[in-house]
Amino acid sequence: xxxxxxxxxxxxxxxxxxxxxxxxxxxxxxxxxxxxxxxxxxxxxxxxxxxxxxxxxxxxxxxxxxxxxxxxxxxxxxxxxxxxxxxxxxxxxxxxxxxxxxxxxxxxxxxxxxxxxxxxxxxxxxxxxxxxxxxxxxxxxxxxxxxxxxxxxxxxxxxxxxxxxxxxxxxxxxxxxxxxxxxxxxxxxxxxxxxxxxxxxxxxxxxxxxxxxxxxxxxxxxxxxxxxxxxxxxxxxxxxxxxxxxxxxxxxxxxxxxxxxxxxxxxxxxxxxxxxxxxxxxxxxxxxxxxxxxxxxxxxxxxxxxxxxxxxxxxxxxxxxxxxxxxxxxxxxxxxxxxxxxxxxxxxxxxxxxxxxxxxxxxxxxxxxxxxxxxxxxxxxxxxxxxxxxxxxxxxxxxxxxxxxxxxxxxxxxxxxxxxxxxxxxxxxxxxxxxxxxxxxxxxxxxxxxxxxxxxxxxxxxxxxxxxxx
DNA sequence: CAGCAGGGGGCGC
DNA sequence: CGCCCCCTGCTGA
Numbered sequence: 001x002x003x004x005x006x007x008x009x010x011x012x013x014x015x016x017x018x019x020x021x022x023x024x025x026x027x028x029x030x031x032x033x034x035x036x037x038x039x040x041x042x043x044x045x046x047x048x049x050x051x052x053x054x055x056x057x058x059x060x061x062x063x064x065x066x067x068x069x070x071x072x073x074x075x076x077x078x079x080x081x082x083x084x085x086x087x088x089x090x091x092x093x094x095x096x097x098x099x100x101x102x103x104x105x106x107x108x109x110x111x112x113x114x115x116x117x118x119x120x121x122x123x124x125x126x127x128x129x130x131x132x133x134x135x136x137x138x139x140x141x142x143x144x145x146x147x148x149x150x151x152x153x154x155x156x157x158x159x160x161x162x163x164x165x166x167x168x169x170x171x172x173x174x175x176x177x178x179x180x181x182x183x184x185x186x187x188x189x190x191x192x193x194x195x196x197x198x199x200x201x202x203x204x205x206x207x208x209x210x211x212x213x214x215x216x217x218x219x220x221x222x223x224x225x226x227x228x229x230x231x232x233x234x235x236x237x238x239x240x241x242x243x244x245x246x247x248x249x250x251x252x253x254x255x256x257x258x259x260x261x262x263x264x265x266x267x268x269x270x271x272x273x274x275x276x277x278x279x280x281x282x283x284x285x286x287x288x289x290x291x292x293x294x295x296x297x298x299x300x301x302x303x304x305x306x307x308x309x310x311x312x313x314x315x316x317x318x319x320x321x322x323x324x325x326x327x328x329x330x331x332x333x334x335x336x337x338x339x340x341x342x343x344x345x346x347x348x349x350x351x352x353x354x355x356x357x358x359x360x361x362x363x364x365x366x367x368x369x370x371x372x373x374x375x376x377x378x379x380x381x382x383x384x385x386x387x388x389x390x391x392x393x394x395x396x397x398x399x400x401x402x403x404x405x406x407x408x409x410x411x412x413x414x415x416x417x418x419x420x421x422x423x424x425x426x427x428x429x430x431x432x433x434x435x436x437x438x439x440x441x442x443x444x445x446x447x448x449x450x451x452x453x454x455x456x457x458x459x460x461x462x463x464x465x466x467x468x469x470x
Numbered sequence: 471c472a473g474c475a476g477g478g479g480g481c482g483c
Numbered sequence: 484c485g486c487c488c489c490c491t492g493c494t495g496a
Contacts, residue, residue, distance in 0.1 A: 398476085404486060405476065412475075426473090432489065433474065440472070460492065461471065 021048060022088045033060070034069040037080045041069075044084060052087040055110035072109075079105035086114065 010016070024030055024045070031043035050057035059070060072080060082102055086092040094102050106114035391406040392399045395413045400406050411417070411429035419434040420427040423441040428434050436458065439445070445455035447462035451469045456462040 400476080402477080403484075405478095407485095409476080428474075430475075431487080433472095435489095437473075456471085458471070458473095459490075463491090 018089055021045070025084070025088050032067055034067065035072060035080065035084075036069055037072040037075055038077045040077050040080075042080065042084060048087055052112050053110050054112070054116065055108075074108050075105045076101075083109060083111055083114075087111065 025043070025048075028043040031045055033044055033046045033049065035042040035044055035049075046056075046060050050060050056070075060068070075083075078098075079102055082092045082094055082098075083106060086106075103115060107116075110116045390399050390401055391403060393406070393409060393413070398409050400409065408430065417427035417429045419429065419431050421434060421437055421441070423438065426434075426437050428437065439457045445457050447456040447459045449455065449462060449465055449469070451466075454462075454465055456465060
């Protein structure tokens with residue numbers, strides 16, 4: 001269900017991080033190492049130093065004390081200051097005359113990106129974008145990881161960072177490029193942008209979902225089967241940093257666990273919702289065809305009362321948010337009473353999987369009752385009588401003769417809300433309700449009072465308003 | 471005011 | 484007969 005997974009990007013993450021790091025250094029907050037150089041002391045952070053230099057990293061590994069003092073002898077203060085600025089900010093301005101001296105110091109300290117090839121945390125795609133943003137003169141950039149590996153295989157790390165070779169460009173160039181890239185792909189100030197972003201993120205997904213689509217029949221745009229997260233994209237190289245899909249997977253695992261808990265909780269506590277008290281005793285007699293076939297925990301779900309079922313569907317609205325302006329992710333055709341009309345599950349079940357058809361049956365058990373004989377017919381095949389069948393919900397006392405209403409009612413128990421607002425996270429199970437909801441975004445107030453300028457979004461509001469005039 | 475859910479009726483197959 | 488739309492009323496904030 002890749003459609004339900006969103007990749008959250010902090011637009012200015014790198015810039016913010018660098019800025020905060022520099023600020024912390026200026027304020028000497030959280031510093032845990034002192035670098036002494038030519039009589040001067042610099043309060044810095046192990047994390048930063050070890051990140052930017054394996055030299056420092058090894059020093060800290062072999063220095064268990066909490067706040068070591070590192071005395072640098074072969075480095076001058078201006079060089080150290082430049083290198084610190086480089087490490088904290090990713091960039092430093094240096095006079096051309098001082099460049100060789102700075103590189104020399106960087107070599108001594110094995111500063112990544114300057115004297116030592118930096119590790120490639122960037123994804124390949126990200127690297128490509130960075131590369132594309134560079135001009136020809138940017139050959140100074142850090143060696144490409146693959147090329148670097150070759151070099152490392154032939155020479156020592158020290159040898160690879162030859163002083164004769166041009167100094168690797170500071171990572172800041174990469175940061176800036178990445179930052180711009182993220183800006184272009186992750187702005188989420190509006191849901192429409194979010195839609196665009198998501199559609200652009202998945203290049204293979206060519207279908208946009210304009211409002212009309214959303215308001216229209218979702219069958220045409222629904223996805224019949226959930227697709228796994230974009231793992232194949234993640235496995236390649238190191239996209240983890242950017243896409244965070246692995247985190248989503250983990251969260252899904254968590255959801256699985258919680259779902260199991262919910263299931264056991266529901267079966268134990270029997271929190272009776274609205275339908276509990278009025279539940280038809282006959283509903284307890286489950287036809288064999290509705291016996292749970294998936295696993296025990298899912299079978300428990302079928303016994304859940306409305307409140308629990310709806311809680312399983314997710315009270316936070318996150319699912320709706322996850323679906324966002326996308327089409328609902330999971331697709332749950334409620335076989336037997338949905339008629340394959342493209343009912344969609346925007347509330348993924350706690351297992352992190354869309355409600356399968358069989359699962360849906362487990363969530364809501366519906367049976368038809370012959371009005372004259374009173375015989376139940378779960379398969380809905382007793383049509384030899386002309387009289388309308390009474391469709392009775394097994395989860396509550398709802399009865400109707402209208403199959404459409406019956407199916408619609410089933411949404412209440414399955415938690416399906418196929419109609420999602422393209423302006424916010426709201427979703428509902430009736431299109432008309434979505435229309436009414438969208439009025440709060442559009443400001444439309446179609447119901448005008450004929451006696452005063454009052455206008456209402458709901459006709460019932462107007463009706464109550466009209467009492468004032470009577 | 472906004473959300474929710476059920477009823478009625480038109481329309482097409 | 485089923486789908487879809489609109490209407491309506493109830494409820495809670």
